């Protein structure tokens with residue numbers, strides 16, 4: 261393999277095209293990483309339509325982390341206080357299969373759980389569904405997308421009758437107003453932001469609104485920044501709707517012809533007067549009015565959102581309330597307009613297509629739907645009734661299942677829950693109780709490895725071939741261009757091998773990823789995410805493709821144009837074909853601040869780092885960009901607590917504590933503090949954001965409210981306190997701003 265390979269960046273859901281070439285050109289010195297591995301050269305793929313050659317620092321430096329600190333061989337141990345010993349695949353697989361068979365017989369299939377990830381390729385996801393939901397007959401497969409995209413999924417399904425972001429990146433350059441809510445796009449979706457920001461700068465009449473309690477890098481670029489109190493998004497959105505209604509700026513024809521349930525919504529928004537909304541959100545009535553005016557004056561509004569909206573105990577309601585505004589103004593199904601959920605992980609979209617949550621089945625199907633189950637049982641060659649009609653355990657229910665002893669086997673792959681789950685103390689205690697945990701990861705050590713009985717080495721991006729789908733529904737083939745280290749195998753290969761050993765030889769008779777993908781695309785035929793026209797061969801020959809891409813459309817000249825946007829005919833996937841308005845009042849935070857825990861803690865990401873640092877923590881350039889965790893505190897709060905820059909602050913919630921050096925800044929609103937989510941126990945002492953967070957979740961999407969919990973702040977290293985004194989400290993009630 262000497263030529264360059266086109267592939268996709270394996271980090272965020274923007275899905276930038278990369279071109280990767282071998283480390284050494286003939287006669288030139290080989291660039292090596294700090295562990296002596298040759299480093300591949302990476303540049304942006306100019307021909308990739310989503311990114312047009314652009315990359316951010318994460319994509320540009322990915323090659324520096326792919327060979328370091330890898331898990332190379334299967335390892336096992338009988339209990340968590342023993343050392344791991346290296347074993348053959350044969351021995352590891354035998355142990356797993358025996359345990360699965362025993363648990364199936366003694367506790368039933370529903371005692372087996374798998375927890376996967378939006379960092380799987382679609383092939384990995386699909387085979388995991390077939391194994392768990394089809395062959396084993398339990399829907400206990402959930403993924404870290406539960407912590408990420410599930411509110412967007414349920415919002416789209418409830419409003420439109422199906423999941424799937426209806427927009428595309430060309431809309432970034434065709435809009436009159438970009439409405440960014442709960443997204444720090446500049447740091448988390450940098451190439452989406454670059455495209456948008458460049459366009460806004462060239463067209464001064466195009467407006468950018470940012471709704472975020474923090475003054476983020478994204479907010480710096482905005483025409484209007486609404487620094488709302490955490491958890492007041494629904495108030496704001498209903499307040500904008502109230503003004504649009506008052507001004508008569510609604511699309512009555514669209515509402516009449518293409519939607520349902522408008523009267524209920526119209527009644528709800530009556531209550532959201534500008535005075536009330538401004539007061540609740542902590543913004544001025546003038547700013548609220550400006551936001552509403554931008555909606556009114558813009559022919560095309562493109563709203564974008566991410567975790568500030570989804571990670572909420574009313575996440576689905578927030579998503580639907582954003583969609584309401586689009587329905588009310590007819591801003592959907594046309595260039596430059598629509599409700600655009602920015603996906604987090606590189607293949608969270610593929611995960612949704614493959615049915616990778618406990619209530620879903622492949623091809624945008626639902627476990628609750630008897631016809632959907634029957635279709636898959638037939639496609640998979642399984643007896644009728646093989647697929648359970650019960651929703652499986654979601655991410656948090658896996659934790660509570662460990663607590664109650666109902667989970668007998670836990671198989672975790674491509675995620676690091678010992679850092680990323682809410683209420684870490686409880687999560688870790690539950691993981692400690694697991695009778696048998698299989699952990700399948702690319703790197704070693706990670707925090708979760710400490711809780712495993714079996715470690716399986718996974719081949720990662722660059723070492724396995726498969727597809728990923730980005731936020732604009734564009735599917736890119738990621739071809740392998742180097743060998744996996746040691747004995748690492750692709751996730752789907754491991755699942756398929758276990759399937760065969762459990763007796764499902766026909767169901768897992770695959771020898772290459774291209775065969776897996778061929779079967780998967782068949783399963784999507786005639787579904788909203790129809791990809792029956794796609795194959796590895798076509799993606800290799802023709803480059804990345806957007807879905808829908810039904811086989812029947814192949815060869816038609818307008819195929820690509822038609823796939824750009826969904827709902828251009830204003831026909832939705834609901835039973836009556838209409839998009840449904842939702843009528844939600846705001847409920848606010850699940851754990852609002854109070855005199856004992858007077859601050860709202862929010863948390864999120866930094867530009868250079870990726871999640872739990874398994875890759876970016878090992879890249880020098882990025883470590884230098886963001887060397888340490890910190891806590892952002894507003895100068896007013898810092899003054900009242902006598903905290904100076906760089907003073908250590910202990911943060912306590914009802915569940916746990918952490919400590920950070922202070923960064924005193926007006927970028928965070930008074931009453932709110934911010935910490936990055938990245939540093940787990942292996943990377944810093946007691947700087948885990950999730951030691952503090954709680955698992956209260958949205959009733960529809962079951963997505964936990966990771967974005968907000970109530971905390972107290974205790975200064976540790978100034979003149980007034982020692983650490984010991986702080987242990988007895990009773991924090992003086994501070995002003996509560998929510």
Ligand SMILES: Nc1nc2c(c(=O)[nH]1)N[C@H]1C(S)=C(S)[C@@H](COP(=O)(O)OP(=O)(O)OC[C@H]3O[C@@H](n4cnc5c(=O)[nH]c(N)nc54)[C@H](O)[C@@H]3O)O[C@H]1N2
Pocket residue numbers: 272273408441442443444445447448449471472473474476489490491492493565566567568569603604605862863864865866867868869870871967968
């Ligand atoms: N650099 C980098 N990029 C990434 C990732 C990464 O780890 N690092 N991860 C990827 C993944 S998986 C994801 S999910 C995305 C996440 O992308 P984002 O959602 O953009 O990232 P976050 O920083 O988690 O949160 C976004 C913002 O939500 C705001 N927020 C908090 N509470 C509220 C609220 O109540 N209302 C509103 N309106 N806003 C609120 C926070 O202040 C924060 O600025 O990023 C993806 N891209």
Ligand SMILES: Nc1nc2c(c(=O)[nH]1)N[C@H]1C(S)=C(S)[C@@H](COP(=O)(O)OP(=O)(O)OC[C@H]3O[C@@H](n4cnc5c(=O)[nH]c(N)nc54)[C@H](O)[C@@H]3O)O[C@H]1N2
Pocket residue numbers: 377379380381404405407408409567571604605673674675676677679680681682700701702703706718719720721751863864865870871872873874875937949950953966967
């Ligand atoms: N407080 C707080 N907590 C959060 C969030 C937040 O905003 N705030 N965000 C939540 C969100 S949106 C997300 S997406 C999660 C992310 O949280 P995690 O999923 O826990 O984070 P990662 O560090 O991306 O973990 C991915 C793991 O997969 C491994 N890996 C990479 N490629 C492969 C592969 O091909 N196969 C296998 N088997 N392993 C592979 C990596 O080595 C790494 O260990 O965190 C959630 N938790």
Ligand code: SF4
Pocket residue numbers: 269270271272273274275276311314315316317318319320448449450451452
């Ligand atoms: S924007 Fe996202 S997909 Fe693009 S290079 Fe950066 S991390 Fe990779």
Ligand SMILES: [Mo]
Pocket residue numbers: 407408409604605
């Ligand atoms: Mo995410």
